[in-house]
Amino acid sequence: MQQHLKKAFILLFMAIVGFIIVRSLIVPESFGQYGWYRGNAVNEIKSFNVNNANSTECIDCHQNVYSIWANGSHNAVNCDDCHGSTEGHVDNNRIIPQPANDSKEFCGLCHFRSVARPKDFPQIDPNSGHGEDLKCTYCHNPHKPWFV
């Protein structure tokens, strides 16, 4: 074999060995256990504390809002989707939840027109001037959005 080819092969070999060594040092142990990700991540995520309350937990103390919500078209949207995590408030109602997000952008997460949504889902074009500069909740009751 010619001298310059030999050198090239040695360099290639060293690069491959180097890659294997570095890879074995930096790739976490559980990588590939289930797929193309770190297997331990599954248990780590599972161990996070979920602080979200179920909407039915609000019936006893917020009967009014609850029954308005339950009979409106938002009854598929849990209280916590808008009010944040309220589990702490259910356990101790002196802890008042953060104010609900009533920004246009928040309502828009579900309602700004997008081709990815089913056509019959209620959507508005954010640039059409719908609602002008007012907050959506100025006209739509968040607990029963159809009634202005």
Ligand code: HEC
């Ligand atoms: C054990 C009774 C109790 C339960 C259960 C309860 N709350 Fe409350 N909540 C209260 C009390 C008391 C207040 C403070 C008084 C008020 O403003 O009505 C309050 C206040 C609030 C407020 C602030 C009201 C305001 O005027 O700013 C929100 C929002 C709220 N609760 C949401 C919820 C949600 C969502 C749930 C269910 C996940 C829930 N609550 C469950 C008793 C309760």
Ligand code: HEC
């Ligand atoms: C689509 C978002 C959304 C959902 C779902 C929702 N809320 Fe609200 N809620 C709001 C907003 C926004 C306000 C602030 C009121 C306003 O600005 O008109 C509010 C206000 C409140 C208040 C205080 C004012 C009032 O009307 O008495 C209570 C209590 C409350 N919500 C409880 C609940 C409960 C209980 C549920 C579930 C059964 C729920 N909310 C579901 C967005 C929501």
Ligand code: HEC
């Ligand atoms: C997590 C997603 C989500 C968010 C956030 C949300 N909505 Fe909705 N909204 C829905 C769903 C689901 C429906 C019911 C759609 C259906 O009936 O097919 C709905 C229905 C509506 C309707 C149509 C009601 C009807 O009877 O046709 C209006 C208006 C509306 N929402 C306004 C709002 C406003 C204002 C906000 C912000 C305060 C908001 N929504 C936040 C999911 C959402």
Ligand code: HEC
């Ligand atoms: C000035 C009052 C007003 C404001 C503010 C307003 N809306 Fe409306 N909205 C209406 C009226 C009236 C209708 C019914 C007539 C129509 O479709 O234009 C409606 C209809 C809708 C519908 C149903 C559309 C359909 O075709 O089913 C959705 C979804 C909606 N609004 C979401 C929003 C969102 C999100 C915001 C905030 C970015 C908002 N609206 C702000 C008055 C308002």
